[in-house]
Amino acid sequence: MHIIQQVAFILVVLIATGLFIKKISRIKRNILLGQDEDLSDHPSTRWRNVLLLALGQKKMFRYPLVAIMHFVIYAGFIIINIEVLEIALDGLLGKHRIFSGFMGHTYSWLLNSFEVLAVLVLTACICFLVRRNGIKVKRFMKRELDGWPRSDANYILITEIILMTLFLTMNTADRALQLQGYNGYHDTGNFIFSGMFAPAFQNFSSQTLIAIERTCWWLHIVGIFTFLNYLPYSKHLHIILAFPNAYYIRLKPQGKIPNMPDIQNEVLYSMQPELAPVNDPAAAPKRFGAKDVFDLSWRNLLDAYSCTECGRCTAACPANITGKKLSPRKIMMDTRDRAEAVGRNIDQNKEFKDDGKVLLRDYITEEELRACTTCQACVQECPVGIDPLNIIMQLRRYLVMEESSAPAEWTGMFGNIENNFAPWKLSPDERDKWTES
Amino acid sequence: MNIPTIAEMKLNGEQPEVLFWVGCAGSYDLRAQKITKAFATILNKLEIKFAILGKEEMCTGDPARRAGNEFLFQMMAYNNIQLLNNYEIKKIVTACPHCFNILKNEYPELGGNYEVIHHTTFLQQLIDDGKIKLTDSNSFKGKRITYHDSCYLGRSNNIYEAPRKVLEILDADLVEMKRCRSNGLCCGAGGAQMFKEDEPGDKRINTERTEEAIATGASIIASACPFCNTMLTDGVKNAEKEADVRVMDVAEIIAASME
Numbered sequence: 001m002h003i004i005q006q007v008a009f010i011l012v013v014l015i016a017t018g019l020f021i022k023k024i025s026r027i028k029r030n031i032l033l034g035q036d037e038d039l040s041d042h043p044s045t046r047w048r049n050v051l052l053l054a055l056g057q058k059k060m061f062r063y064p065l066v067a068i069m070h071f072v073i074y075a076g077f078i079i080i081n082i083e084v085l086e087i088a089l090d091g092l093l094g095k096h097r098i099f100s101g102f103m104g105h106t107y108s109w110l111l112n113s114f115e116v117l118a119v120l121v122l123t124a125c126i127c128f129l130v131r132r133n134g135i136k137v138k139r140f141m142k143r144e145l146d147g148w149p150r151s152d153a154n155y156i157l158i159t160e161i162i163l164m165t166l167f168l169t170m171n172t173a174d175r176a177l178q179l180q181g182y183n184g185y186h187d188t189g190n191f192i193f194s195g196m197f198a199p200a201f202q203n204f205s206s207q208t209l210i211a212i213e214r215t216c217w218w219l220h221i222v223g224i225f226t227f228l229n230y231l232p233y234s235k236h237l238h239i240i241l242a243f244p245n246a247y248y249i250r251l252k253p254q255g256k257i258p259n260m261p262d263i264q265n266e267v268l269y270s271m272q273p274e275l276a277p278v279n280d281p282a283a284a285p286k287r288f289g290a291k292d293v294f295d296l297s298w299r300n301l302l303d304a305y306s307c308t309e310c311g312r313c314t315a316a317c318p319a320n321i322t323g324k325k326l327s328p329r330k331i332m333m334d335t336r337d338r339a340e341a342v343g344r345n346i347d348q349n350k351e352f353k354d355d356g357k358v359l360l361r362d363y364i365t366e367e368e369l370r371a372c373t374t375c376q377a378c379v380q381e382c383p384v385g386i387d388p389l390n391i392i393m394q395l396r397r398y399l400v401m402e403e404s405s406a407p408a409e410w411t412g413m414f415g416n417i418e419n420n421f422a423p424w425k426l427s428p429d430e431r432d433k434w435t436e437s
Numbered sequence: 438m439n440i441p442t443i444a445e446m447k448l449n450g451e452q453p454e455v456l457f458w459v460g461c462a463g464s465y466d467l468r469a470q471k472i473t474k475a476f477a478t479i480l481n482k483l484e485i486k487f488a489i490l491g492k493e494e495m496c497t498g499d500p501a502r503r504a505g506n507e508f509l510f511q512m513m514a515y516n517n518i519q520l521l522n523n524y525e526i527k528k529i530v531t532a533c534p535h536c537f538n539i540l541k542n543e544y545p546e547l548g549g550n551y552e553v554i555h556h557t558t559f560l561q562q563l564i565d566d567g568k569i570k571l572t573d574s575n576s577f578k579g580k581r582i583t584y585h586d587s588c589y590l591g592r593s594n595n596i597y598e599a600p601r602k603v604l605e606i607l608d609a610d611l612v613e614m615k616r617c618r619s620n621g622l623c624c625g626a627g628g629a630q631m632f633k634e635d636e637p638g639d640k641r642i643n644t645e646r647t648e649e650a651i652a653t654g655a656s657i658i659a660s661a662c663p664f665c666n667t668m669l670t671d672g673v674k675n676a677e678k679e680a681d682v683r684v685m686d687v688a689e690i691i692a693a694s695m696e
Contacts, residue, residue: 253538253541255538256543259546263507266511267508267515289505316620318623318625318642318646321622321642321645322641322642322644323639324636325638367637371635374503375623376592377620396504397505398505400504401505413500413501417500417501418512421513428495429492434463434470434474435439435440435491437438
């Protein structure tokens with residue numbers, strides 16, 4: 001019996017890990033479809049960002065109560081995974097509670113703290129479920145969350161509730177067996193939370209209790225492996241990608257828009273032709289701005305996969321607040337959806353085959369792009385350092401420079417700047433007229 | 438007003454301590470001209486040796502760049518940097534956060550390296566140095582003032598305190614809007630929105646922001662950006678609150694209170 005369980009367990013581990021690695025390497029490939037961008041400078045500042053933003057969740061604390069609950073779920077979930085290490089070792093070696101043998105009192109202390117965390121995680125998850133579905137917080141009601149994204153959020157919370165319940169039920173059955181003195185279930189001391197229910201469980205026969213304990217054990221560990229493989233398809237991937245995303249934040253003043261050296265040089269050479277290099281016919285003209293995910297930077301695509309759709313960006317966006325179509329969260333979700341579609345296309349065809357779609361217009365409309373005030377509230381708000389504005393700017397650049405597509409007022413403004421050196425149709429001779437009165 | 442241009446100064450073999458970058462709004466917009474004059478008055482009163490570029494100044498290219506027209510931006514940047522470098526400009530002060538952000542953050546990698554200061558920071562330094570002295574009975578004493586953060590000053594460049602510190606010397610009743618500092622709500626003008634109509638929606642952004650400012654009960658909305666000033670002034674007009682609420686630049690408030 002034991003040996004069958006061991007073999008089954010090893011198979012589960014191998015399959016789950018294999019599938020996870022396969023999916024993650026596809027996501028990595030999708031992210032690297034983006035253009036190169038060097039973001040390796042100032043490593044110490046970058047590690048600081050990882051500690052503060054990803055590990056410390058600094059920006060979450062702009063809303064303290066939610067931040068504490070989120071931190072409980074996160075810390076609880078991570079710390080309880082130490083217990084998963086024991087579970088995994090038990091599974092692999094065919095042992096039961098392998099750590100209890102040599103840890104003594106520390107073991108019950110450790111398990112009790114896991115139980116406290118499990119109860120806290122359970123409570124926080126229930127609160128979040130109620131908050132999402134009962135209280136109807138405005139940013140969770142936006143239309144970009146209709147369908148899968150809203151279900152995804154609920155599935156995650158429900159899964160965590162189930163996993164914590166399984167963990168606690170397993171401990172209750174275990175404790176009941178200990179109290180019955182059943183062979184193999186050595187006394188670990190009382191469990192702070194699940195121990196309360198153990199006396200009630202003692203009415204069950206030992207066989208029933210073993211069945212409960214084993215079922216919970218299996219469902220819990222299989223549940224965790226399933227959840228691991230659910231992550232890459234879910235907004236929940238942020239628990240992993242928040243770390244690289246915080247590391248690779250662009251270190252620049254928030255209001256600075258990235259330069260385009262190609263255009264800088266083109267202007268320079270037209271002004272000072274003597275500086276222009278001899279024409280290299282092999283140098284293909286590059287596309288200005290971005291039309292599809294291939295034109296964006298890999299950093300933009302990492303941003304898209306790191307987004308957990310919390311909508312703090314959208315809640316702070318002045319355009320969205322006043323009822324415009326623009327939602328920075330939707331920009332990120334669209335970018336990820338497009339990257340995923342391109343990825344599936346590559347998986348099917350070995351290389352990307354034109355599918356007649358691009359990010360611009362098929363996913364993100366001009367109306368959304370034109371509503372942006374570049375106020376950076378979205379960038380400021382994002383807890384994991386996502387920059388939706390950067391994508392908006394690149395798409396705007398494509399619209400204006402590749403398609404000459406701009407609202408008539410903007411075209412007029414461009415003309416005024418070019419001819420009068422001011423955005424209004426006023427003569428440069430009048431620029432200092434204010435000094436006269 | 439007696440405002441020397443850099444060309445005139447150079448002709449006399451002089452170099453200004455600081456160049457006052459007026460910006461397009463400050464030069465042409467009738468409302469913003471008053472901010473320009475107020476700031477120039479302060480500089481003159483304190484006998485600070487400054488100059489303007491006058492007719493030679495050009496748009497920094499901010500609205501072009503943010504609308505997506507990088508070519509036009511690069512052309513403007515090239516011309517301005519040539520001009521500033523030829524005049525050997527070292528230090529620039531400007532009353533426009535958009536010009537400030539571009540000159541400070543976006544010109545350096547194009548070859549334009551200057552010490553760039555926003556006028557609120559400049560005023561704060563003058564106050565700290567004890568140079569700005571207010572009249573005993575400044576008309577803002579006890580008045581309720583709420584300060585509106587400009588995106589390109591605040592979130593872009595982390596300047597939240599300087600304008601507030603300047604207002605503190607008035608002994609006024611300073612109140613904050615709920616969305617302030619890094620949470621501040623945009624006035625609706627940035628990203629070249631100033632030059633076009635809002636996209637379809639429920640409300641104009643400046644209406645949303647002005648309502649919030651009016652709700653504080655302030656009689657003065659202080660701004661530090663000519664574009665915010667325009668948007669909020671329009672908002673006050675639309676709310677028909679012109680009799681009760683005035684939108685004023687920090688420089689105008691100080692100029693009106695100085696000895």
